[in-house]
Amino acid sequence: MKNKKPKLAVFKLSSCDGCQLSILDAEDELLAVLGAVDIAYFPEASSRMLPGPYDIGLIEGSVTTPHDVELARQIRKDCKVLITIGACATAGGIQALRNWKDVKEFTKIVYAHPQYISTLDRSMPVASFIHVDFELRGCPVNKYQLIDVIVAYLNNKKPNITSHSVCMECKQKGNVCVMVAHGTPCLGPVTQTGCGSICPSYDRGCYGCFGPMDSPNTSSLARNIEARGETKYDIMLAFRGFNAYSEPFRKESEVYEK
DSSP: OTTOOOEEEEEEOBSOSHHHHHHHHTHHHHHHHHTTOEEEEOTTTOSOOOOSOEEEEEEESBBOSHHHHHHHHHHHHHEEEEEEEHHHHHHOOGGGGGGGSOHHHHHHHHOSOGGGOOOOSSOBOGGGTSOOSEEEOBTTBOHHHHHHHHHHHHTTOOOOOOOSBHHHHHHHHTOOOHHHHHOOOOOGGGBBSOSOSHHHHTTOOOOOTTOBOSSOOHHHHHHHHHHTTOOHHHHHHHHSSTTTTSHHHHHHHHHTTO
């Protein structure tokens, strides 16, 4: 059929659904895109679910169970372009905090019948199991960045998502640096931009929701925070947030765990 619209699908693994809600929150912006795509599969938004293959697939959530592994592999087969969205899909998410602990011990404490729980030892990003074409970070993702990525692939272009630090956004907004002015620990110098520097704009330190920027100097930042009087334990916790299992944050947190 001529002029057939590209089929867009949205999938979910282990997550809180926050990134899917970001898609729904972008309804005004999506209206401009809807004319160019057919949303063929999006259970969060519609009961209309068309079978694959799909031209573009969005997948949120981390891989935490054997079922997630099989589902991710099937999604990869069904999608020409596969984009992972959010901290769970790109870095394992907040649930990756369990990666430093004994999962079986947790299930014994939480569940009356842990023998029925089928889970992996670790929560991992989707790219650890299958090839993905692009990773869009954030907890949750920035809806404007998401629309930009979709539009780029619809036009056979490479997405142009900025990868500099949150500090750049603070400078552009004229924010007073919370670390310099108030001594507040802040992950902004090593965190990728995308949130609009929300926390520093309200005199709070950055929590690192968008994960590490390109080539982050986490060691320098950690030493700076330590020199300001923070304990090693608090520095470890600072790097163990929504993107705890991203490699730079993981390695720095482990340095201060010892």
